[in-house]
Amino acid sequence: MGDASSNARSFPxxxxxxxxxxxxxxxxxxxxxxxxxSSHRLxxxxxxxxxxxxxxxxxxxxxxxxxxxxFTGQFEANGNGATLxxxxxxxxxxxxxxxRFNIAGPDPHMPDPMAQVRGLGIRILxxxxxxxxxxxxxxxxxxxxxxxxxxxxxNAAASKDPxxxxxxxxxxxxxxxxxxxxxxxxxxxxxxxxxxNSLDSFVFIDSSGARHIVRWSLIPQLPPVTIPPAELxxxxxxxxxxxxxRRVAAxxxxxxxxxxxxxxxxxxxxxxxxxxxxxxxxxxxxLIVQQVVAETDGPCRDIxxxxxxxxxxxxxxxxxxxxxxxxxxxxxxxxxxxxSSNYPGAQKAEKR
Amino acid sequence: MRAVLTRFTxxxxxxxxxxxxxILSMLFIGIGMISVITPKYLTLIQIHKVLGIAIxxxxxxxxxxxxxYGAPALPPDLPLTDKLxxxxxxxxxYALMIGMPLIGWGMLSAxxxxxxxxxxVHLPPILPVNPHLYTFLRRMHYCFALAFFALIxxxxxxxIFHKMVKNDGIFETMAPQRPRAR
Numbered sequence: 001m002g003d004a005s006s007n008a009r010s011f012p013x014x015x016x017x018x019x020x021x022x023x024x025x026x027x028x029x030x031x032x033x034x035x036x037x038s039s040h041r042l043x044x045x046x047x048x049x050x051x052x053x054x055x056x057x058x059x060x061x062x063x064x065x066x067x068x069x070x071f072t073g074q075f076e077a078n079g080n081g082a083t084l085x086x087x088x089x090x091x092x093x094x095x096x097x098x099x100r101f102n103i104a105g106p107d108p109h110m111p112d113p114m115a116q117v118r119g120l121g122i123r124i125l126x127x128x129x130x131x132x133x134x135x136x137x138x139x140x141x142x143x144x145x146x147x148x149x150x151x152x153x154x155n156a157a158a159s160k161d162p163x164x165x166x167x168x169x170x171x172x173x174x175x176x177x178x179x180x181x182x183x184x185x186x187x188x189x190x191x192x193x194x195x196x197n198s199l200d201s202f203v204f205i206d207s208s209g210a211r212h213i214v215r216w217s218l219i220p221q222l223p224p225v226t227i228p229p230a231e232l233x234x235x236x237x238x239x240x241x242x243x244x245x246r247r248v249a250a251x252x253x254x255x256x257x258x259x260x261x262x263x264x265x266x267x268x269x270x271x272x273x274x275x276x277x278x279x280x281x282x283x284x285x286x287l288i289v290q291q292v293v294a295e296t297d298g299p300c301r302d303i304x305x306x307x308x309x310x311x312x313x314x315x316x317x318x319x320x321x322x323x324x325x326x327x328x329x330x331x332x333x334x335x336x337x338x339x340s341s342n343y344p345g346a347q348k349a350e351k352r
Numbered sequence: 353m354r355a356v357l358t359r360f361t362x363x364x365x366x367x368x369x370x371x372x373x374x375i376l377s378m379l380f381i382g383i384g385m386i387s388v389i390t391p392k393y394l395t396l397i398q399i400h401k402v403l404g405i406a407i408x409x410x411x412x413x414x415x416x417x418x419x420x421y422g423a424p425a426l427p428p429d430l431p432l433t434d435k436l437x438x439x440x441x442x443x444x445x446y447a448l449m450i451g452m453p454l455i456g457w458g459m460l461s462a463x464x465x466x467x468x469x470x471x472x473v474h475l476p477p478i479l480p481v482n483p484h485l486y487t488f489l490r491r492m493h494y495c496f497a498l499a500f501f502a503l504i505x506x507x508x509x510x511x512i513f514h515k516m517v518k519n520d521g522i523f524e525t526m527a528p529q530r531p532r533a534r
Contacts, residue, residue: 012517015516015517016517019512019513022508022509023508026505027505029380030379030380030383030501033380033383034383034384034387035387035388041388042388042389043387043389044387044388044389045387047389130466147389148389302463302481302483303464304463304465308394309465309466312471312472316391316394320391322394323389323390323392323393324389326393327386327388327389327393328389330386333463334487334490337463337483337486338487338490340487
C-alpha cells in the first residue's frame, strides 16, 4: 500500500491516466444510457416526430389528436365493476370527469368531415385522491401490433418511395384490416353516437387480489345515425364540435362503460387482435357528459391523457403500447406546454 | 463543544456511500428512461420517483448529521483555491440532493401528474398546476441533472487525485475502511 502510493507520487502521470480512464468510462456509460451513442434506438422523441405533418407540428397543440373540445361530467358507477377491480371508481357513486372529444391527426384545424379516427380522453377523480386516465379511439383494433411496428408504419405511410407501404403491409398484413376499417366504416353524425375503445389491454385487480385481463369500451346510449359519404363532405368543418355543444346544452349525453374480460389465451399483448365477441362483459357504469367547453379555455387543455395513470386496482398488462404511449404523450406534452404562448387565445386566457 | 473529527462519523460515511450509489443510479435511470420506448419505461419512472423521495429523506438526515457532528478539517496546507472549491462543492451537493427531488415533485405537481409511490401511496402536490412553472421546472430538472453528473465526476476525479497523487488524507476521511497505519 505504502509502495503503491509512493509509486503514484513519483509517477503522477499514471494517476492522471487512471483518473481520465475512470471518468471517461463513466461518461461513456452515461452517454450510452442517454441514447446519445446509438442512432437506431427508437426514442419517444422520434415516435412523436414521425407523427408530424411535413410542414412541422402545430405549436402549442397536441402532436396527434390535435383537434378537440373539452367536456366535464360524471362517471356514475353502478358497483358491478368491483367484481373486477378494487379501484374506488367502481364503487357505486358519482365521480367527476374532465374529458376531451377529439379527432386523430396533427392538424388542429382539420375539417371534421375528413376525420378518419375519432377519440375520447377521460380523467376520472375519486374521493381517495386517485385518478384514472384513459384515451380511447373508435377503431375496433389498433393499426400496429407493437410501437416499433407503428413507427415503421408511420414512416412507410409518409415515405415518398411507392414501395415503402407495400413492403410494410407485406410484413404486417394486419394494417390492411385497419385501413379497410378507416376507409369503409360508417361515419356517425356525432361523438355522442360513437363507440370508443381502449384497444390496449390492462389488468384489473379485485379485492381478493385476483387479476383479470381486460379491455374496455364506452358505448353510446344513442343509436348510431350514419351520414352518407356524399353528405359528409358537405358538413361544416367543425360539425362534430357544433353537434356535441348543441346536444349537451340540450341534455347530458351518456355512454356505458363496458369492460370485457379476456379468456385464458386471448391475445393481450397485441391490440391489432380483437377478442372473440362472446367474451364476458361487465357494465361498470355510465359516463355522463354535462358540459362542453372550448379547448382554449377548457379544463382539458393542459391534461396529458396518459393511459398509465391508473388507480390501485388497475395496472398495465403485457401490451407494450401503454408504456410507449405514456413516453410519447410526455414528449408531446412537454413540447406543447413549452409552446403554450403559441396556443391561440393563450394571451387572453392568461390575462384573466 | 464538538469533538474534533479526524474522519466522518460512521453514520455519515454510510450515508455518503449509500447516497452515492442511489444518486448515480438515479442519474442513469433518469437520462435512460426519457430516451426509450419500452415497457421498462414504466418501471424505471416508478423507481425514479420512489428513489427520488428516498434521496430527499436521506439528504435531510445527512444534513442534520452534518450540522450535529460537523466534518473533519481540511488539511492546513491545502491551497486556498482548492479549499474554496471543496467548500462550495459541498453546498452545491446539498442543494442538488435536496433540490432535485423537490423540483421533480414540483414539476409533476405543476403538470397535475400524480406522484404515486408503492402500493398506491401518493404524495400531495407541492405546487399549483401551471404550464409555465412546469416548463421551467422540467428544464431545470434536466439541466441540474447534467450539472449534478458533472459535479459527481469532478468529485470522483478529485477523490482519486487526493488518494493517489497527494495522499493527504482527504480520501480517508470518507473512506469506508479505517486507514491502515503507515
